[in-house]
Amino acid sequence: GDASTPAPVPGQTALSVPRAFVDLARSAALHRDPQRFALLYTLLIRLRTQPKLMEDRADPLLRRLDQLAKQVRRDIHKMRAFLRFREIDDDGQPRYVAWFEPEHHIVRHNAGFFVDRFAGMRWSILTPEVSIHWDGRALSEGPGASKADAPEGDPTEEVWKTYYASIFNPARVKIGAMLKEMPKKYWKNMPETALVPGLIAGAQARESGMVATAETRSRAIGGNIEAAWAALRDEAMHCTRCHLYRHATQTVFGEGPLSATMMFVGEQPGDHEDLAGHPFVGPAGQVFDQALAQAGIDRAETYVTNAVKHFKFEARGKRRIHAKPNAGEIEACRWWIEQEQMLLKPRVTVALGATAARSLFGRVVTIGRERGRELALPDGGGSAWITVHPSYLLRLPDEAAKQAEFARFVDDLRAAHALVA
Known part of the structure; x- marks a missing residue:
């Protein structure tokens, strides 16, 4: 209903408000609700006599304004992503x-x-x-x-459609979640969404085949853990722990079954991952998938994430060039990895590269010194295995060296997998 706007206190003009009110007002004021300013003014006046009001999450007025702010933040994210x-x-x-x-x-x-x-x-x-x-x-x-x-299309859209179709993975698609994250109202302005109905139909058939041949998992995951993971992911979508969120398209959170016994941690999402919203779907992801297959590991049964959840890059014209996360950015994002670890409790966590290893161990790790042997994660977090990042293999100029290092990478994955056998 309409907000009942209280009158200001006579003779008083100065008012100090909590930072939480300022942050809430900045978001809620962008909402289309015509009552937004009256609601904010009511809250402002109440803060004069109830200075702790912002801490009362059960207050109906505060809850309504929180909902307005949440809807605005979601709209901001949708514009950036779609x-x-x-x-x-x-x-x-x-x-x-x-x-x-x-x-x-x-x-x-x-x-x-x-x-x-x-x-x-x-x-x-x-x-x-x-x-x-x-x-x-x-x-x-x-x-x-x-x-x-606005123009209807351009030649680059066919390239984008080809890329989108190539990364569409039936093991990861959840139609309800996809429609919640990417509602149909946005489809008409996105070239790749013309492919979605056909891809979903194909994914359902392919997923049925995968389920029919999959082994029964040895560990069951309770709904409470699934709810906790979903809440964690939702919170990560609005992460501002470091400045990288300002320029990235979206948070790229971990993916995979919560019953996974293996967790793979990469460095950060790249250009492809930033656009798609999924980890390891670009060129390095293709190398990763090939190596997993040769090592006898089903990616659909593993959990894949990154040490840093936002894409760090340098803009060069229309291109975005990967930039290595610094120590502060890695440390800011460690909290997310720790939460993922606590929820999944994997038997072995594989660090793909130095950034991932630093995130897991909280210190600088030399790959050459630590690679190829089982390590213990801090605080009883299970076993760890350190190897190179797949992008390292892409950077090798010599084909013979590239093949040799790829074989060594496969051996690392196979050895890590043996720890959970």
């Missing part, structure tokens, strides 16, 4: 135009993200209420537009 630029010719120069229909007043708030993300491009984002434009130097604003003002 907006698709299409290339047009602008006086002989490429310009990238995107159409998006936000639910709330988030376009201006998101402008800085897209400037940082696509600083080297000339682009426009068109929405029904407002349009924003970046010429490579300055950001400008214009009136709202219609979808007819």
